[in-house]
Amino acid sequence: MAQLTSDDVRHIAQLARLRLTDAEVAKFTPELASILTTINKLSEVNTENVEPTAQVTGLHNRFREDVIWTDVPTTEEMLATSPLPISDQQIVTPSAHGER
Amino acid sequence: MNLSALTITQAAERLQKRDISSTDLVKACIEAIEKKDKQLNAVVHRNFERALFEAKNIDSEKKADGNPLRGIPYLAKDVYCEKDVPTTACSNMLRNKDYLPPYDATTIRRLKAVGAISIGKTNTDEFTMGGSTETSCYGVTKCPWDVSRVAGGSSGGSAAAVAADECVFALGTDTGGSIRQPASYCGCVGLKVTYGRTSRFGVMSMASSLDTIGTFGKTVEDAAIILQAIAGRDPLDGTTGDVQVPDYRAALAKGVKGLKIGLPREYFIEGMDPEVETAVREAAKAFEGLGATIVDVSLPHTDYGIATYYVICPSEVSSNMARYDGVRYGHTVKNPENLIEYYERVRSEGFGPEVKRRIMIGTYALSAGYYDAYYRKAQKVRTLVKKDFEDAFQKVDLLLAPTAPTPAFVIGAHTNDPVQMYLEDVFTVPASLAGMPGLSIPCGFSRNNLPIGMQLIGPHFREDLLFQVGHAYEQSTDWHTRKPNI
Numbered sequence: 009m010a011q012l013t014s015d016d017v018r019h020i021a022q023l024a025r026l027r028l029t030d031a032e033v034a035k036f037t038p039e040l041a042s043i044l045t046t047i048n049k050l051s052e053v054n055t056e057n058v059e060p061t062a063q064v065t066g067l068h069n070r071f072r073e074d075v076i077w078t079d080v081p082t083t084e085e086m087l088a089t090s091p092l093p094i095s096d097q098q099i100v101t102p103s104a105h106g107e108r
Numbered sequence: 109m110n111l112s113a114l115t116i117t118q119a120a121e122r123l124q125k126r127d128i129s130s131t132d133l134v135k136a137c138i139e140a141i142e143k144k145d146k147q148l149n150a151v152v153h154r155n156f157e158r159a160l161f162e163a164k165n166i167d168s169e170k171k172a173d174g175n176p177l178r179g180i181p182y183l184a185k186d187v188y189c190e191k192d193v194p195t196t197a198c199s200n201m202l203r204n205k206d207y208l209p210p211y212d213a214t215t216i217r218r219l220k221a222v223g224a225i226s227i228g229k230t231n232t233d234e235f236t237m238g239g240s241t242e243t244s245c246y247g248v249t250k251c252p253w254d255v256s257r258v259a260g261g262s263s264g265g266s267a268a269a270v271a272a273d274e275c276v277f278a279l280g281t282d283t284g285g286s287i288r289q290p291a292s293y294c295g296c297v298g299l300k301v302t303y304g305r306t307s308r309f310g311v312m313s314m315a316s317s318l319d320t321i322g323t324f325g326k327t328v329e330d331a332a333i334i335l336q337a338i339a340g341r342d343p344l345d346g347t348t349g350d351v352q353v354p355d356y357r358a359a360l361a362k363g364v365k366g367l368k369i370g371l372p373r374e375y376f377i378e379g380m381d382p383e384v385e386t387a388v389r390e391a392a393k394a395f396e397g398l399g400a401t402i403v404d405v406s407l408p409h410t411d412y413g414i415a416t417y418y419v420i421c422p423s424e425v426s427s428n429m430a431r432y433d434g435v436r437y438g439h440t441v442k443n444p445e446n447l448i449e450y451y452e453r454v455r456s457e458g459f460g461p462e463v464k465r466r467i468m469i470g471t472y473a474l475s476a477g478y479y480d481a482y483y484r485k486a487q488k489v490r491t492l493v494k495k496d497f498e499d500a501f502q503k504v505d506l507l508l509a510p511t512a513p514t515p516a517f518v519i520g521a522h523t524n525d526p527v528q529m530y531l532e533d534v535f536t537v538p539a540s541l542a543g544m545p546g547l548s549i550p551c552g553f554s555r556n557n558l559p560i561g562m563q564l565i566g567p568h569f570r571e572d573l574l575f576q577v578g579h580a581y582e583q584s585t586d587w588h589t590r591k592p593n594i
Contacts (some may be wrong), residue, residue: 017468020468020471020472020475021464021468023471023475024426024455024467024468024471025430025433025448025451025452025455026452026455026456026459026464026467026468027452027453027455027456028456028464032461032464035461036461036464036465036468039465039526040465040468040469040472042526042527043418043465043469043526043527043530044469044472046414046415046418046527046530047415047418047419047469047473047482047486048415049411049412049415050412050415050416050419050482050485050486050489051481051485052412053409053412053485053488053489053492055485055488055489055492058488058489058491058492059488059491060484060487060488060490060491061487061488061490061491061494062317062487063317063347064303064317064490064494064541064542064543064568065302065303065304065347065349065543065568065569067304067346067347067349070346072343080211081210081211082210085210086210086436088210089205089207089208089209089210089436089437090435090436090437091205091434091437091438091439091440092434092435092440099435099436101435101447101450102444102445102446102447102449102450103446103447104446104447104448105446106445106446
């Protein structure tokens with residue numbers, strides 16, 4: 009079984025911007041350890057001199073002409089999906105520094 | 109016969125002759141949904157008024173258009189953006205505000221262009237993460253053959269809706285088996301396309317190097333008709349290939365004589381349901397009877413598929429889910445102390461447990477010190493899995509395998525064991541990692557009267573070959589004509 013402590017889980021959650029309750033930490037710690045054990049099976053495979061695959065059909069960078077496409081939603085339509093207040097075509101988020 | 113039970117081919121023929129109208133068809137689907145969906149829970153958003161309006165417009169056209177999809181009602185998985193129709197990925201992250209997309213997914217737009225009519229959205233696991241729809245914020249979709257069982261997933265709503273004749277066809281997504289497995293559990297035809305055959309634009313991403321846009325239908329011919337309308341390069345999705353789209357229906361009548369079909373030995377394993385094995389081996393015999401040759405082949409890295417998938421998929425999930433931060437769309441919270449706290453509270457309240465699990469596994473696998481051991485290692489094993497298929501296709505034209513190790517399982521059976529749930533994908537994940545197309549077709553029933561599915565797997569961009577072979581099988585059997593009693 010892969011080793012994973014509840015502190016590890018709290019740390020990962022913080023990196024992922026998730027806030028877990030103690031009950032969630034208790035539940036996720038063994039579950040994630042068991043998933044990692046399954047994943048660790050990969051270490052059995054000899055991958056020396058094997059190139060990694062990121063794109064399966066062999067496509068490389070594709071380019072297109074830099075033309076403006078106008079058949080798109082308007083700024084207002086795009087902003088309308090936000091749950092936060094809109095001011096001057098910008099979304100007003102909570103302050104990064106904690107002041108309201 | 110209920111009109112919603114018609115195939116696309118049958119419905120199109122009757123629409124052309126004006127035996128029936130598109131309004132009749134849409135109404136029949138609405139009635140079926142109203143009658144059956146209280147039990148099934150396959151449809152999560154209903155778009156009936158607009159559908160009836162569109163049907164009326166099509167019916168009033170003087171000259172009938174030749175496209176077989178004109179006037180045909182369909183359902184789309186709840187991750188396909190459709191302008192002004194709620195699209196929530198069955199997640200509380202988007203549900204509370206019922207996200208209304210300001211644009212159409214390319215696939216929706218292409219179907220609209222040929223006159224197909226969207227009548228609503230189907231249930232899925234939250235953000236397509238799961239194999240049973242049990243992680244949906246709207247609750248599980250039930251198998252139309254036995255409502256104590258799951259319909260499969262993640263595209264379980266689409267599979268159940270097609271099997272129960274709540275629509276003529278449906279759209280789904282397949283990242284590691286999410287079309288093929290529910291098609292197998294519900295007894296319909298599920299197509300997972302080659303990576304890049306169809307556009308992903310406007311469909312909520314789970315794992316971008318694996319996600320594909322595909323279909324559920326009542327016959328192989330219907331799958332060919334739908335793919336014809338949605339396949340091909342899209343400037344809005346740079347991963348769509350510049351590969352010509354063939355005439356898929358023209359391939360149907362070619363038969364299987366002279367074809368070599370590989371039976372991969374790693375897909376017949378200990379622990380699989382013996383009834384599934386028997387059904388697939390019977391299908392292999394049927395193909396021999398039709399003139400194909402069955403060849404024993406080996407895909408030696410099959411056993412590493414799940415481990416590879418459950419590194420690559422969660423890693424890409426952790427990145428894709430970063431956009432759900434309560435700023436541009438979705439869930440929000442009141443009175444946060446600061447921005448970081450806002451993100452954390454939005455995400456903790458909005459995401460369910462399976463999404464959190466995958467985000468955390470992915471975050472771990474991509475973090476400093478673990479990247480090489482997990483993500484890069486998995487990408488290398490992915491190369492080997494893909495090479496297995498390429499080697500096999502040197503010897504055979506296509507592969508035949510079971511779609512899932514068992515028929516539909518009982519609701520709740522794997523709830524407390526995520527790894528056991530992941531193992532349901534053991535036969536579908538390898539083709540996903542390799543980007544190969546797969547077609548799941550009904551090939552029998554268990555003693556409990558549950559459908560069993562087999563999958564045909566072909567080389568990249570050879571959906572035409574899968575249709576050709578699948579259609580030949582369908583013509584010689586009647587599994588696909590059986591209907592659940594619901």
